[in-house]
Amino acid sequence: MRTLSDTIAFLGLAIGGAFGLAGTFVGSAPLRETLWTIDRTALMVAAALS
Numbered sequence: 001m002r003t004l005s006d007t008i009a010f011l012g013l014a015i016g017g018a019f020g021l022a023g024t025f026v027g028s029a030p031l032r033e034t035l036w037t038i039d040r041t042a043l044m045v046a047a048a049l050s
Contacts, residue, residue: 005049012046015039 016039023035 009046009049012042012049016043016046 019035019039019042023032023039026032026035
């Protein structure tokens, strides 16, 4: 049985991966920083919950 924290950790990893890849391919520096900030935050939450 999965708990809510497992689900949030999974979503954090998925969001972190998606936004990290998106930030890699963006040409605009401010948008890249925004995407990588979201990526970083999602991965930190996922790591804290796992």
